[in-house]
Amino acid sequence: MSQTVPTFQEEIEPGRFLTMPEDGSGVVVLDPWLEPFKPALQARSRTKTLNEYFVSIHRRYKRFQSWVAKINESGKGYENFTKGYEYFGFNVQPDNSIIYREWAPNATSASLIGEFNNWQHDAHPMKKDDFGVFHLSLPPTADGKPAIPHNSKVKISMKIPQSNDRIDRLPAWITRVTQDLNVSPIYDAVFWNPPQKYVFKNSRPKKPTGIKVYEAHVGISSQEPRVGTYKEFTSNILPRIAHLGYNTIQLMAVMEHAYYASFGYQVTSYFAPSSRYGTPEDLKELIDTAHGYGITVLLDVVHSHACKNVLDGLNEFDGTDHCYFHEGARGRHELWDSRLFNYGAFEPLRFLMSNLRYWMDVYQFDGFRFDGVTSMLYKHHGLSYGFSGGYHEYFNEGVDDEAVTYLMLANDFLNKQYPDVTTIAEDVSGMPALCRPVREGGIGFDYRLAMAVPDTWIKMLKEQNDDEWEMGNIVYVLTNRRHLEKNIAYAESHDQALVGDKTLAFWLMDKEMYTNMSDLSPLTSIIDRGMSLHKMIRFITHALGGEGYLNFEGNEFGHPEWLDFPRAGNNASFHYARRQWNVVDDKLLRYKYLNEWDRAMQVAESHYHWLSSPQAFVSRKHEGDKLIAFERAGIIFIFNFHATQSFSDYCIGTHNPGEYRVILDSDDKKFLGHGRIQHNTSYFTNPGHYDGCDHHLKVYIPSRTVIALRSKDRLEWTQDDMEVPYQYGSN
Numbered sequence: 001m002s003q004t005v006p007t008f009q010e011e012i013e014p015g016r017f018l019t020m021p022e023d024g025s026g027v028v029v030l031d032p033w034l035e036p037f038k039p040a041l042q043a044r045s046r047t048k049t050l051n052e053y054f055v056s057i058h059r060r061y062k063r064f065q066s067w068v069a070k071i072n073e074s075g076k077g078y079e080n081f082t083k084g085y086e087y088f089g090f091n092v093q094p095d096n097s098i099i100y101r102e103w104a105p106n107a108t109s110a111s112l113i114g115e116f117n118n119w120q121h122d123a124h125p126m127k128k129d130d131f132g133v134f135h136l137s138l139p140p141t142a143d144g145k146p147a148i149p150h151n152s153k154v155k156i157s158m159k160i161p162q163s164n165d166r167i168d169r170l171p172a173w174i175t176r177v178t179q180d181l182n183v184s185p186i187y188d189a190v191f192w193n194p195p196q197k198y199v200f201k202n203s204r205p206k207k208p209t210g211i212k213v214y215e216a217h218v219g220i221s222s223q224e225p226r227v228g229t230y231k232e233f234t235s236n237i238l239p240r241i242a243h244l245g246y247n248t249i250q251l252m253a254v255m256e257h258a259y260y261a262s263f264g265y266q267v268t269s270y271f272a273p274s275s276r277y278g279t280p281e282d283l284k285e286l287i288d289t290a291h292g293y294g295i296t297v298l299l300d301v302v303h304s305h306a307c308k309n310v311l312d313g314l315n316e317f318d319g320t321d322h323c324y325f326h327e328g329a330r331g332r333h334e335l336w337d338s339r340l341f342n343y344g345a346f347e348p349l350r351f352l353m354s355n356l357r358y359w360m361d362v363y364q365f366d367g368f369r370f371d372g373v374t375s376m377l378y379k380h381h382g383l384s385y386g387f388s389g390g391y392h393e394y395f396n397e398g399v400d401d402e403a404v405t406y407l408m409l410a411n412d413f414l415n416k417q418y419p420d421v422t423t424i425a426e427d428v429s430g431m432p433a434l435c436r437p438v439r440e441g442g443i444g445f446d447y448r449l450a451m452a453v454p455d456t457w458i459k460m461l462k463e464q465n466d467d468e469w470e471m472g473n474i475v476y477v478l479t480n481r482r483h484l485e486k487n488i489a490y491a492e493s494h495d496q497a498l499v500g501d502k503t504l505a506f507w508l509m510d511k512e513m514y515t516n517m518s519d520l521s522p523l524t525s526i527i528d529r530g531m532s533l534h535k536m537i538r539f540i541t542h543a544l545g546g547e548g549y550l551n552f553e554g555n556e557f558g559h560p561e562w563l564d565f566p567r568a569g570n571n572a573s574f575h576y577a578r579r580q581w582n583v584v585d586d587k588l589l590r591y592k593y594l595n596e597w598d599r600a601m602q603v604a605e606s607h608y609h610w611l612s613s614p615q616a617f618v619s620r621k622h623e624g625d626k627l628i629a630f631e632r633a634g635i636i637f638i639f640n641f642h643a644t645q646s647f648s649d650y651c652i653g654t655h656n657p658g659e660y661r662v663i664l665d666s667d668d669k670k671f672l673g674h675g676r677i678q679h680n681t682s683y684f685t686n687p688g689h690y691d692g693c694d695h696h697l698k699v700y701i702p703s704r705t706v707i708a709l710r711s712k713d714r715l716e717w718t719q720d721d722m723e724v725p726y727q728y729g730s731n
Contacts, residue, residue, distance in 0.1 A: 088101045096146045101136075111124055116149060150193045174189040200364055210610070213551070215551065216251060218253070220553075227574075265371060271358055303352050305338040305375065325339045367421045408438050435448050453477055490541065490550035509526055517583070534558055543708075559579065600722060635663070660684075662709060683697045684697060
């Protein structure tokens, strides 16, 4: 006899509920095209044993449920399983004794060595339990202090059976590592137990509904040619971000990495914040201060792969190549030259999920941007694989089901433990249900990065003249996203600015940025075009491209040139590994106009909430006129990309009748426009079908200009309400 599948009610949009089955196939209700793949999503009605089930290719929700059951049984539930950092590594007890544990199943013996015992291998031997965990308890000293002094160096020394050799490693769960380049390029593990621990003063802000992300890297945030610090970021950069109106910061390269030029994507110590920027307490102060501004902070977390370093990384930790990673070829990413985690093994899973909780609890991060999700989702890592959008690409033997399960577990835990958490996936493949809740059969992320958008803008600027730009293609790229799965759109991130490429501003204005960016010099046609298109590209991406927006630091004011870290190929130069805040702070330079336009976009969104509104209705995309018009959140957005043609009494369709006023105008002189729009003008609608709408209005829309209109009786803010810009800077 067939059984009725239990169901639940899910609110998919405000006020709109759907009934979904509790078998992991709820996403099929949202997307009927997934119906043929329903068996790959749902739980089976007949229970199989865990081992039987894990040889299956599909049934992702059942696999997720099986792992939850295993965590509940063997790991004592999420609450215990995700607190591995309170069990492993160094933990100081209330009486100042120290307990140290390390998982190293291949090692036959182990001892703790360090400055505290003069690196003697036989001074503090460790005991091994039946699960491959070595442990040691150090009583306090005679005067009641911890046996290991704060900030002193330590290592674990192990013997391996293959050769009976001794290997020394940095503890896998170490929370502080430092580097003295005058002595060695290898990192040292440090016992971190400061007498004065940082005390958080501010509570976490609420989860933003219209997320506006400021992507930042502490090290490059100084305008001086050196590595910036956490304290400098707190003092100098946080006020800038708050002034601009961003509600979220995404911090890159925080997890310790040996090679600075890797941009933080070759992690060596997963529980240690990078010491090159300062102390752990400095990072806590940064996050706490951001919370005081009402800004949430996300960690750019790298669980997609690990640095292959042995002496200061996880690779070959216990003498084997498969302690935390898959062994053999499956455990290596050939293009990235790095190691790949074994997501299907108990201890690596505990390590990674505890790592997420550690950053949330100890440092008070508000969520994560998961790096390299496409690489995780597929055994081929997306390399040389052109995703066409066919659903068969997402449900076949090329999918790494163990990694999919890990991401489901991570998101399930995070959302249950932290209701206001935000998770973002860096995925280019378009995996269905990536950004739907786990209980529906989704993978559980809040947002996917719209990675095709910046690539399209760069390609257009590289390969086409303005008159070759296709309005239909721009709209297609900006709106081509899965229904009810949120995207974060961006015109450029750090990827587009890396050496070998250039920032959008530099693509637009190139060498003239060195000579014609002063208000004292004539406004050349190249600078005029570049400034105009920079504002338009960023705004149409912001308003049309997704349910969130992202900017990489410095690009808000048109940062010139490119980004390049010190390395052998550039004689270890820091010239391009910094942000040139001096150009935006100099009131004689034109960068300030782009900075204030960016601020106007963020402030306007905070009043009108288009990012958290349903996707826009595009009423016009006219190739000849180079014009795009759409409505979202009760705002009419009109973009005229034409290089020379301005239009008078241009007819624009709208669903909402009324009297409209300008709220944003890129042609305003405060943004280095030409001042061709009168802001006190009213635009009245008339009945009559036009462009799929029941009403229309007529506007004057100058060339290379965007205007945004809002009904007069619903005005909350206009750009004329902005206070005098620039509370900082030089003359």
